[in-house]
Amino acid sequence: MNHKASTELQTLERESSRNGHPRALDRWMLSLLQRGFGRAPVGFVLWDGTQTSPPEGPVAGRLLVKDRRTLVSLLLDPELNFGEAYTTGRLEVLGDLPSMLEETYRAWEKDGRSARPAPRLAVRRPNTLRRARENIHHHYDIGNEFYRLWLDEQMLYTCAYFPVPGETLERAQVAKMDHVCRKLRLRPGDRVVEAGCGWGALALHMARHYGTEVKAFNISTEQVRYGRDRARSEGLDGRVEFIEDDYRNIRGRFDVFVSVGMLEHVGKERYSALGEVIDRCLRADGGRGLLHFIGRDRVRPLNAWVRRRIFPGAYPPTLREALGDVLEPRGLSVLDVENLRLHYARTLEHWLARFEGAVGQVRAMFGEPFVRAWRLYLAGSRAAFATGWMQLFQVVFARPGDNEIPSTRDHLYGERA
Amino acid sequence: MNHKASTELQTLERESSRNGHPRALDRWMLSLLQRGFGRAPVGFVLWDGTQTSPPEGPVAGRLLVKDRRTLVSLLLDPELNFGEAYTTGRLEVLGDLPSMLEETYRAWEKDGRSARPAPRLAVRRPNTLRRARENIHHHYDIGNEFYRLWLDEQMLYTCAYFPVPGETLERAQVAKMDHVCRKLRLRPGDRVVEAGCGWGALALHMARHYGTEVKAFNISTEQVRYGRDRARSEGLDGRVEFIEDDYRNIRGRFDVFVSVGMLEHVGKERYSALGEVIDRCLRADGGRGLLHFIGRDRVRPLNAWVRRRIFPGAYPPTLREALGDVLEPRGLSVLDVENLRLHYARTLEHWLARFEGAVGQVRAMFGEPFVRAWRLYLAGSRAAFATGWMQLFQVVFARPGDNEIPSTRDHLYGERA
Numbered sequence: 014m015n016h017k018a019s020t021e022l023q024t025l026e027r028e029s030s031r032n033g034h035p036r037a038l039d040r041w042m043l044s045l046l047q048r049g050f051g052r053a054p055v056g057f058v059l060w061d062g063t064q065t066s067p068p069e070g071p072v073a074g075r076l077l078v079k080d081r082r083t084l085v086s087l088l089l090d091p092e093l094n095f096g097e098a099y100t101t102g103r104l105e106v107l108g109d110l111p112s113m114l115e116e117t118y119r120a121w122e123k124d125g126r127s128a129r130p131a132p133r134l135a136v137r138r139p140n141t142l143r144r145a146r147e148n149i150h151h152h153y154d155i156g157n158e159f160y161r162l163w164l165d166e167q168m169l170y171t172c173a174y175f176p177v178p179g180e181t182l183e184r185a186q187v188a189k190m191d192h193v194c195r196k197l198r199l200r201p202g203d204r205v206v207e208a209g210c211g212w213g214a215l216a217l218h219m220a221r222h223y224g225t226e227v228k229a230f231n232i233s234t235e236q237v238r239y240g241r242d243r244a245r246s247e248g249l250d251g252r253v254e255f256i257e258d259d260y261r262n263i264r265g266r267f268d269v270f271v272s273v274g275m276l277e278h279v280g281k282e283r284y285s286a287l288g289e290v291i292d293r294c295l296r297a298d299g300g301r302g303l304l305h306f307i308g309r310d311r312v313r314p315l316n317a318w319v320r321r322r323i324f325p326g327a328y329p330p331t332l333r334e335a336l337g338d339v340l341e342p343r344g345l346s347v348l349d350v351e352n353l354r355l356h357y358a359r360t361l362e363h364w365l366a367r368f369e370g371a372v373g374q375v376r377a378m379f380g381e382p383f384v385r386a387w388r389l390y391l392a393g394s395r396a397a398f399a400t401g402w403m404q405l406f407q408v409v410f411a412r413p414g415d416n417e418i419p420s421t422r423d424h425l426y427g428e429r430a
Numbered sequence: 431m432n433h434k435a436s437t438e439l440q441t442l443e444r445e446s447s448r449n450g451h452p453r454a455l456d457r458w459m460l461s462l463l464q465r466g467f468g469r470a471p472v473g474f475v476l477w478d479g480t481q482t483s484p485p486e487g488p489v490a491g492r493l494l495v496k497d498r499r500t501l502v503s504l505l506l507d508p509e510l511n512f513g514e515a516y517t518t519g520r521l522e523v524l525g526d527l528p529s530m531l532e533e534t535y536r537a538w539e540k541d542g543r544s545a546r547p548a549p550r551l552a553v554r555r556p557n558t559l560r561r562a563r564e565n566i567h568h569h570y571d572i573g574n575e576f577y578r579l580w581l582d583e584q585m586l587y588t589c590a591y592f593p594v595p596g597e598t599l600e601r602a603q604v605a606k607m608d609h610v611c612r613k614l615r616l617r618p619g620d621r622v623v624e625a626g627c628g629w630g631a632l633a634l635h636m637a638r639h640y641g642t643e644v645k646a647f648n649i650s651t652e653q654v655r656y657g658r659d660r661a662r663s664e665g666l667d668g669r670v671e672f673i674e675d676d677y678r679n680i681r682g683r684f685d686v687f688v689s690v691g692m693l694e695h696v697g698k699e700r701y702s703a704l705g706e707v708i709d710r711c712l713r714a715d716g717g718r719g720l721l722h723f724i725g726r727d728r729v730r731p732l733n734a735w736v737r738r739r740i741f742p743g744a745y746p747p748t749l750r751e752a753l754g755d756v757l758e759p760r761g762l763s764v765l766d767v768e769n770l771r772l773h774y775a776r777t778l779e780h781w782l783a784r785f786e787g788a789v790g791q792v793r794a795m796f797g798e799p800f801v802r803a804w805r806l807y808l809a810g811s812r813a814a815f816a817t818g819w820m821q822l823f824q825v826v827f828a829r830p831g832d833n834e835i836p837s838t839r840d841h842l843y844g845e846r847a
Contacts, residue, residue, distance in 0.1 A: 122831045176838065310763045310830050333758050337750030346727045346818055347749055350767035355837040401763055401831030413727050414539045414818035420772040421593065426843035 035059050042084050049091060051124045053117040058107065059084070073116040074108020096318025100386040110388065111365065114396035122400055142259050144326060155379075157212070157239050162374055163367035168212035168239070171274035171305065172357040172405045182363040185356075190218040195425050196349065196409045197269050197303055199223035206230070206267040206294055208260035208287075209275030213240025213253070220252040225269070227253045230260050261286060263294050270295050270302035276339070277307040277329045284330075284338035292343040301411040301418075302345075307357075308335060308404045316393070323390045329403060340410055348418055349409040354398045357405045361395035452476050459501050466508060468541045470534040475524065476501070490533040491525020513735025517803040527805065528782065531813035539817055559676050561743060572796075574629070574656050579791055580784035585629035585656070588691035588722065589774040589822045599780040602773075607635040612842050613766065613826045614686050614720055616640035623647070623684040623711055625677035625704075626692025630657025630670070637669040642686070644670045647677050678703060680711050687712050687719035693756070694724040694746045701747075701755035709760040718828040718835075721756070724774075725749060725821045733810070740807045746820060757827055765835055766826040771815045774822045778812035 035043075039059060047057055047065040054073040056066040060080060066072060078084050083103040086094040098104035106113060157168070164170055165183045173185035174192045193215065199205070201224030210216050210229035213236070219225045231237050237257040244250040260275065270291050279287055291302060307329040314320070315327050330338075336347060368375070368391055376384050397403040411418050452460075456476060464474055464482040471490040473483040477497060483489060495501050500520040503511040515521035523530060574585070581587055582600045590602035591609045610632065616622070618641030627633050627646035630653070636642045648654050654674040661667040677692065678700075687708050696704055708719060724746040731737070732744050747755075753764060785792070785808055793801050814820040828835050 119831060174838075176840075178837070311758060311761050331754075331758055332764055333750050333754030337748070337754060341728060341748055341750050344728050346769065346821065347767065348769045350764065351839065352763065352765045353837075355833065355835070399833070401833075404763065414536060416772065416816070416818075418772070420595070420770075421591075422768065422839070423593075423843055426840055 035061055035063050039063075039081060039084060042088055043078075046078075046084065046087055046091075049088070050117070051126065052120040054120060055113060055117055072108075074106055074110075074113035077105040077107055079103050079105065090317070093317040093321065096316075096322060096386070096389055099389050100322070100382050102381070102385065111392040111395060114393050115399050118396045118400035118402050122402065142261065147325070157235055159375065159378060160212075162371040163364055167214040169214050170211055172353055173360040173363075174353065174356055175359055178359070182360070182367075185360070185363075186214070187218075189356075190215050191222075192425065193271065193273065193303055193305065193407070194219060194223050196407065197271060197301060198419065198424070199225050199269065201225070203268040204228075204266075205269040205271060206263055206265070208263065208270070208272040208290070209278070210236075210240065210255065211274065212236050213243055213255060215271070215273060216240065216253045216255070217244060217247065217249055219271075220249050221247070225252075228256060228263075228265070228267075229253060230256050230258055230263060232257065232259055260290055263290050265294060266296055267294050268296050268300060270300070272303070273305040275306070276304055276335060277327050278324070280326055281328055281330065281334060281338070284334070285342060288339040288343045288345075291339070291345070295412070297412065299412070299415060299417055301409070301415070303410075304335065304339070304406075304408045306330070306335065306406055306408075308332060308406045310401065310404060316397075319390060319393070322386055332406060332408075335406070335408065340408070344413050345410045346413045346415070347408060347410050349407075349422065351407045353405040353407060354401065354403065357403075358395055358399040361391055361398060365391045365395060451478055452480050456480075456498060456501060459505055460495075463495075463501065463504055463508075466505070467534070468543065469537040471537060472530060472534055489525075491523055491527075491530035494522040494524055496520050496522065507734070510734040510738065513733075513739060513803070513806055516806050517739070517799050519798070519802065528809040528812060531810050532816050535813045535817035535819050539819065559678065564742070574652055576792065576795060577629075579788040580781055584631040586631050587628055589770055590777040590780075591770065591773055592776055595776070599777070599784075602777070602780075603631070604635075606773075607632050608639075609842065610688065610690065610720055610722065610824070611636060611640050613824065614688060614718060615836065615841070616642050616686065618642070620685040621645075621683075622686040622688060623680055623682070625680065625687070625689040625707070626695070627653070627657065627672065628691065629653050630660055630672060632688070632690060633657065633670045633672070634661060634664065634666055636688075637666050638664070642669075645673060645680075645682070645684075646670060647673050647675055647680060649674065649676050677707055680707055682711060683713055684711050685713050685717060687717070689720070690722040692723070693721055693752060694744050695741070697743055698745055698747065698751060698755070701751070702759060705756040705760045705762075708756070708762070712829065714829065716829070716832060716834055718826070718832070719762075720827075721752065721823075721825045723747070723752065723823055723825075725752060725823045727818070727821060733814075736807060736810070739803055749823060749825075752823070752825065757825070761830050762827045763830045763832070764825060764827050766824075766839065768824045770822040770824060771818065771820065774820075775812055775816040778808055778815060782808045782812060 040063065043057055043059060043063065043065055050067065052067065052069065054067055054070055056064060056072045056075040058064050058075050058077045060078065078087065080103060083098045086098065095104065160168060160170065165186045167186060169186040172189065173182060174189035175185045176188050180188065199219060203225040205219055205225045205227045207216050207227060207229040210231045213229060216227040216229035220227050229240065234257060237255045240255040244253045244255065295302060309329050309331050312331055315324065315329060320327060332350065340347060368387065372384055457480065460474055460476060460480065460482055467484065469484065469486065471484055471487055473481060473489045473492040475481050475492050475494045477495065495504065497520060500515045503515065512521065577585060577587065582603045584603060586603040589606065590599060591606035592602045593605050597605065616636060620642040622636055622642045622644045624633050624644060624646040627648045630646060633644040633646035637644050646657065651674060654672045657672040661670045661672065712719060726746050726748050729748055732741065732746060737744060749767065757764060785804065789801055
């Protein structure tokens, strides 16, 4: 037991006297909660030290439930309230959070739980232009200073690509950009439109290293400002234009459409609109594109807590949904799909380690509940990708009948640029 | 105009006197027929020499309609009756058939015709076990002697893989098998099940070069006999078992499921059954598989004539259909999709050239209508892949949460074995 956990247990006496000794009802609720966790290797501890254990095998960690209210809330809506209680500190993890989450997902996958719907479904609200803006502001306008603490130096907030496992995060993000650019077969002079450009690293990379002209769309004010500043300071503002607007307002014709990490924020009911935008803005001959997005093997809503606190409006689609509702109605031809989920697990491992390394600064900026929420979100996401609960897909497409498409994928795996 | 075409025109007088001179009604039907071909660069000639031309641009070839009955039939159901009339010689092509078909598909793609349903839809009959057997017998039991005339020496009747454009067909088929084996990460001792194994080349290749044990299923009597003979003569009959049975009767547990060129014969209404078979026979940990199949960018039935005369019961699915109805309901995780349509265009070019090289023997075996039907089918298929009317997909999948999957695709593109 680590120091933190033992300190936690020392505080139990105080908690116990505040909550009173657990009654028969509490112990019954505890047993239900334990049963609800199935074969997850997770035990529970109540405020007075009462413990339960999983039905079989070793215990990866225990969850300390500090009061009756939390116990009840976990029974009512475990998916949402686990995050809520952990954030506020009413639930404590005795053990290593990341590995406990990973073991839990793995056990639940074996239980067949990934095939079952989540215990509770939130009402879906379509992403209108205004709501899309609110959702994105919620997450991305926390402040560039915060993200700078734990992202790579170019501020890429999407899955990196590790050509070799030990690659640094900085280099893996550059490798990801090159992987995307090679898949898009960028040529000097190509006009590229990017939907959802983050802090602009890919847009600038495409202009700097591939000689393209880029229009990059984003509805996050802070990110667009950052991208513009960077473009100016690097003398690329003549070739990269950052536009603070929704992808639905993209106008003009382009050789290339690219979107990295946006589709999961679009919302299922807008896929057909996205397909229309791609079709409208892509050159009739030789137009090509790439969608990079978080997805699923099976239809399942995003974790309820992540959807409420971290990514409102987000939904990771299956390939059937993404290909079937975005590309197929437009007759766009799918050339290549690659699943990079192991790269996202590794990326999140880097982010989590950097986040913990800067946790003092984060706490000073936003306080303890923020720290706990982000720790849970990063560790939970890492576990989801490491266990196959979430996927990362890159889909390359072209206009139908385009015979300039490469016939093999050798060009992606030749000498690295 | 080539010799054949000029001979054809010389026969027009005879035809003309038999059919009588075209009347106003014939000329009106002719103009409708020409209009129905849209922007295809194809003109028409009636039995008396009356000509029409496409509305714009150069003419890639003309179709000589030899009698009134054929003219009417082309108006009633062009897709089906083009093939019927060409086969019986009541329709003749003045010009190069393969390039005329290609130009036509290309023009129709620009017309947006690939997005519209075919003019006439046949009633779909589900592939029961008995009908599946009849359908496959129809095509594959014509006789090994026939296929030997124009396939490669190992008798692979599926899309080859050309690492370089000028590769020979024999080597491209071996390269395809290795591409598939690398995607499956075959290891010595792996138990492989192959659904729809043709003449057995891949099954034997997997056993010979990758040290696997293979059970190969096929409902074509002639193909199974051929495979067994070959296994015996190569001393592989202890490791490769050919089973004359339907994929639905696969029993046992395997490390690897592979199916090359079968899904397009399965029929949409059986995808869920196929998914069930894969799920049932694939090892829970580390099980992996590959589906290689002819597909589409958009939902559209197979050409009516090909469905009637060449491949009864066949249907090339979109990725949405194949991934959504076969793999997704089983929670299988898609790792990689590759579109190889340009390789199929090239493969068909080889087949067509070899077929024409052996056309005297084919004629002696089966007569002229058979020659014409197969010429049309091979040339039409080549045109469909060359113009993007059809796709060739290879889909690699694994059990969810399997972290032994390769994180990059470098292993497919290293030193060739």
